[in-house]
Amino acid sequence: AGSQAAIQALPQLFVPGRVGVLAPSYAEHAQAWQRGGHRLVRLAAEDIEAQLDTLDVLVLANPNNPTGRLFEPGQLLDWQARLEQRGGCLLVDEAFMDCTPDYSLAAYSQRPGLVVLRSFGKFFGLAGIRLGFVLAEAALLARLHERLGPWTVSGPARVLGLQALGPAGGAVRERRARELQAAGERLAELLHMQGLPPAGGTALFQWVCTPAAVQWHDFLARRGILVRRFDQPASLRFGLPADEVGWQRLARALDDYQKESA
Known part of the structure; x- marks a missing residue:
């Protein structure tokens, strides 16, 4: 039911040990292992x-959320091999990978x-579907299945997943990736024009470092624009804004903040 279910369950399958978690990153990983x-x-x-x-375990996101940092597959596979020699594990969260598939380790996931x-919902904009995937060796998947129990994915989610990810959906996925890449570039340009140059990002988000993060977060939230603060x-x-009206709302809010704080 979304990759979040796996994030919460996987730490329970490992003997307590020393776990490195990339920071900054999606906070649920660190909380679950703790x-x-x-x-x-x-x-870092x-x-x-x-x-x-x-x-004993290394946990990271590729590309990283929120920095957008991309790790080369060769480097990750080298780290995985070193960990596995000592009975360790590399966990890679590829929730934002769909627009950069050449960096994915999915094809190697049978390795111990x-x-x-x-993740499914981010790329397709269908977060409410609650559909995610775990790729790993069969023995670990069997233990995870036992912990999660039956009927973890709803019937409607299965239907939509098969339609979107099946052979017939290839052209749709390619078009979606192009649209997201263009939208990501548009967002980066908009932020840059407002004095908020992104320090990193992906097609689906942009990351801005600013000492006024608290003030920006509050200002935007009061206008119904929710951003993630670190x-x-x-x-x-x-x-990414959902539609053109959303893009205009964001542009006006950014402009208003600059005027009020001048």
């Missing part, structure tokens, strides 16, 4: 290589010590 009794180590991307051999998560570093993640 709740599972693991010792958490928050790591540039610190992973030096710390890898001290970890590798778990790949994929404390370390002070930053905001802007998603």
Whole structure:
């Protein structure tokens, strides 16, 4: 029922150990491993290589949320091999991977010590469907299935998933990827014009570092525009507006803030 269900369940399948989690990143990963009794180590991307051999599990998102950082598949597979030699595991959350499929590790997910998560709703704009995927070796999948129990995915979600991801949906997926890439570039340009140059991002979001993150977050929320705020570093993640009316609302709000704070 969405990759969130797997994020919460997977830590329960591992013996408590030392778990490195990329930071900043999607906060639910760190919370889930902490709740599972693991010792958490928050790591910046540039610190992973030096710390890898001290970890039992490494958890990261590719591309990362919110920074947009993309890790090369070769580097990730090298880290996975080093972890697996010691009985460890690499977990890669590919929730935002659909527009950059060449970076995916899905084709390698049968390897021991590798778990790949994929999401459905983000790319297709259907978050309410609650449909996600776990790709891993068969033994781990069997244990996860037992923990999650039966009927985790609704009938309507199965139907929509088959239509969107089946062979007949290939042209739709290609068109959707082009549309999202164009929208991501439009969002980056809009933010840049308003003095908020993105520090990173993907086709689906842009990440802005600003010491005024709290003020921006409050200002936009009061206008019905919700962005994700991060404390370390002070930053905001802007998603894509749903339609042209949404784009105009965002542009006006950004302009209004600049005028009021001048």
